[in-house]
Amino acid sequence: MVAEADLQTVDMLLNMGPQHPSTHGVFRIVLTIDGERIVDAEPHIGYLHRGTEKLCERENYRQIITLFDRLDYVANFNNELVFVMAAEKLMGLEVPERAQFIRVILAELNRISSHMLFYGAFGTDIGVLATPFMYGFRERERIQQLFEAVTGARMMHSYFRVGGVADDLPDGFTAHTRALLDELKRGVQECDRLLTYNEIFLERTVNVGAITGEEAIDFGVSGPVLRASGVPMDVRVAEPYLVYDRFDYEIPLGKNGDCWDRFWVRIEEMRQSIAIVEQALAMMPEGPFQAPVAKFGFVRPPRGDTYARAENPRGDFGVYLVSQGENTPYRVKIRGPSFCNLMALKRMTVGHYIADAVVILGSLDIVLGEVDR
Amino acid sequence: MIGFFKSLAVTLQSMLRKPVTVQYPGEHLPMSPRYLGFPGLLWDDAVDEPACTGCLVCARYCPTDCITVSMKDNPLHKEGKSKRRKIVDDFQIRMERCILCGICVEVCNFEAIAMTDYHEEADISRGDLIATKEDLFRMGRDYQKRAGIVVGAGSGSEGEE
Ligand code: SF4
Ligand code: SF4
Numbered sequence: 330m331v332a333e334a335d336l337q338t339v340d341m342l343l344n345m346g347p348q349h350p351s352t353h354g355v356f357r358i359v360l361t362i363d364g365e366r367i368v369d370a371e372p373h374i375g376y377l378h379r380g381t382e383k384l385c386e387r388e389n390y391r392q393i394i395t396l397f398d399r400l401d402y403v404a405n406f407n408n409e410l411v412f413v414m415a416a417e418k419l420m421g422l423e424v425p426e427r428a429q430f431i432r433v434i435l436a437e438l439n440r441i442s443s444h445m446l447f448y449g450a451f452g453t454d455i456g457v458l459a460t461p462f463m464y465g466f467r468e469r470e471r472i473q474q475l476f477e478a479v480t481g482a483r484m485m486h487s488y489f490r491v492g493g494v495a496d497d498l499p500d501g502f503t504a505h506t507r508a509l510l511d512e513l514k515r516g517v518q519e520c521d522r523l524l525t526y527n528e529i530f531l532e533r534t535v536n537v538g539a540i541t542g543e544e545a546i547d548f549g550v551s552g553p554v555l556r557a558s559g560v561p562m563d564v565r566v567a568e569p570y571l572v573y574d575r576f577d578y579e580i581p582l583g584k585n586g587d588c589w590d591r592f593w594v595r596i597e598e599m600r601q602s603i604a605i606v607e608q609a610l611a612m613m614p615e616g617p618f619q620a621p622v623a624k625f626g627f628v629r630p631p632r633g634d635t636y637a638r639a640e641n642p643r644g645d646f647g648v649y650l651v652s653q654g655e656n657t658p659y660r661v662k663i664r665g666p667s668f669c670n671l672m673a674l675k676r677m678t679v680g681h682y683i684a685d686a687v688v689i690l691g692s693l694d695i696v697l698g699e700v701d702r
Numbered sequence: 703m704i705g706f707f708k709s710l711a712v713t714l715q716s717m718l719r720k721p722v723t724v725q726y727p728g729e730h731l732p733m734s735p736r737y738l739g740f741p742g743l744l745w746d747d748a749v750d751e752p753a754c755t756g757c758l759v760c761a762r763y764c765p766t767d768c769i770t771v772s773m774k775d776n777p778l779h780k781e782g783k784s785k786r787r788k789i790v791d792d793f794q795i796r797m798e799r800c801i802l803c804g805i806c807v808e809v810c811n812f813e814a815i816a817m818t819d820y821h822e823e824a825d826i827s828r829g830d831l832i833a834t835k836e837d838l839f840r841m842g843r844d845y846q847k848r849a850g851i852v853v854g855a856g857s858g859s860e861g862e863e
Binding site: 388389391392395396460467470474477478479480481482485487496499523527528529625 | 705712722731733734735736737738763765801802803804805808809817
C-alpha cells in the first residue's frame with residue numbers, strides 16, 4: 330500500500346464539445362479536472378461565427394433585419410427590435426403607437442417561447458429525459474403557430490421594420506392570442522408543478538453554481554442570470570423603451586444566484602410576460618402600423634452614432650450603430666447577453682462536479698448564434 | 703415514495719389526454735395564408751406571358767445573392783400585344799442559399815414574384831437545388847391559381863404574402 334500523500338496525481342483535461350449534446354449548440358469547454366472536481370474551465374467559442382457585424386457593413390437597413398433574426402435564433406423578435414430601435418433613434422423617428430404595442434406583444438410572446446425552450450433543455454440537462462422537453466415544446470409550438478399567422482415564418486420572421494412593422498396584424502389575432510394565453514397559463518402552471526419543487530431537481534440545482542450579485546455585476550452578467558442573484562436590473566424598467574412603462578408587472582428576483590434561482594426566475598418571468606401581453610391586448614389602439622419612411626425600408630439615417638438596448642430573454646441586448654448617412658451602416662457593434670453571461674461560467678463551475686458543469690451551462694441558457702455572431 | 707406516486711400521476715394524466723403530436727409526413731399542420739414558402743414566379747394570364755420583366759431589382763436586393771436573372775426583348779411587344787418591352791429570359795434561384803425572407807417580393811415593381819406555400823423542396827443533390835425558370839413558374843402558377851392572385855388586377859401589394 331502506498332500512502333495517499335506519496336501518490337503523484339495529475340489533473341486531467343476533459344474536452345466537452347463542440348459536438349456534445351449538452352452544450353446547446355457548437356460550444357467547447359475545456360475542463361481541468363481533479364478526480365470528479367473541476368479545477369479550471371476554459372470556454373472556446375467561435376464555431377458558429379458568421380461575421381454578422383461585418384456583413385452589416387455591406388447590407389442595407391432592410392436586409393440587416395434578416396441577419397438579426399439569426400443572431401439569437403430563439404428570440405428573433407427581440408433581436409430585430411433592438412436594431413430597428415437603434416435606426417429609429419438615429420433618425421429621430423416617431424413610431425406609431427399601434428406598432429409599438431404589436432412589438433411589445435410579439436417580443437413578450439417570444440420571451441415565453443424562449444424560456445420554454447430553456448425549460449425543456451434544462452430539464453434534459455438535469456437528466457429528466459423527455460417530459461420537460463415535450464412540455465416546453467408543446468407550448469412553444471402554440472406560440473410559433475401564432476407567429477406564423479402574423480409573419481408567415483415560424484422563426485426567421487423579419488417582420489419589424491424601421492418605423493413600424495411589415496404588415497398589420499391578421500384578422501382574429503386578438504381572439505387567437507387570448508386563447509393562446511389561456512393555454513399558456515395552464516402550460517406554465519403544469520411545467521412549474523412538474524419540476525420546480527421536485528426533490529431530485531432541488532438536489533441537483535440548489536447551491537450549484539451560486540454567484541453573488543456583486544460578482545455577477547463584475548462579470549457583466551445581465552438578464553435572468555443577474556436577477557437570480559438578487560440584483561433588480563431589467564432594462565424594461567430601468568430604461569423603459571416602447572410602451573413598457575404603461576404596464577403593471579413585476580420583476581422576479583432570486584436570492585442565492587444558484588441554478589434553481591435562475592430556473593425559477595425564468596418560470597416567473599413567463600407569468601409576468603403573459604400579464605404584459607394581456608394588458609397590451611386590452612390597450613392596443615387602432616391606427617397606422619408603419620411610420621412614413623423610405624420605400625421598402627431602405628432608409629438612410631443621418632450621420633451619427635447611437636446605442637439602443639432592450640431586455641432580451643437572455644439579458645441586456647445592445648446595438649451600437651454608426652451611420653455615415655448612407656444606405657448601409659458604417660459600423661454595427663452588437664452586445665450579446667449570452668456572450669457576457671458566459672464570462673461567469675468559470676467562476677460558477679470551478680469546485681463543482683463534472684455533472685454540475687452541464688447543469689450550470691444549461692442554467693445560463695446561452696444561444697451560440699449570438700455568442701459567436 | 704411520494705415522489706414515485708406523483709410521477710405516476712403525471713403519467714396517468716398524460717395517458718388520458720389527446721396527443722398534440724402531428725404525424726408529419728402523413729398529416730400536415732394548417733398553414734397560415736401569410737406563409738413564407740419558396741418564392742415562385744407569377745404568370746400574366748391576360749397576355750399569356752410571364753409577369754417578370756427581368757429588371758434585376760430582386761437580384762440586386764436579395765441579401766444572399768441567390769437570384770440570377772437575364773432579360774430579352776419581348777416579341778409580343780413588337781406585335782403590340784403586350785405592354786412589357788422586355789421580358790425575362792432566364793431566371794434561377796438557388797434554393798440552398800435562399801433564406802425565404804421575402805425581400806424579392808417586396809421590391810418587385812411588377813408583382814411578378816410571390817412567396818408561395820411550397821416548402822418541401824429538399825433534394826438529394828446540390829444541382830437539383832437550383833430552381834430553374836420552369837420550376838419557379840410551376841410553383842408560382844400553381845400557387846397563383848390556389849390563392850386567386852391575378853397579375854395586373856391592382857397595383858401594389860397584391861402579390862405579397
Ligand atoms: S421578379 Fe420582379 S424584380 Fe425580379 S426581375 Fe422580375 S420583375 Fe424584376
Ligand atoms: S426570399 Fe430572400 S433570399 Fe430568397 S430569393 Fe427572395 S430575396 Fe433572395
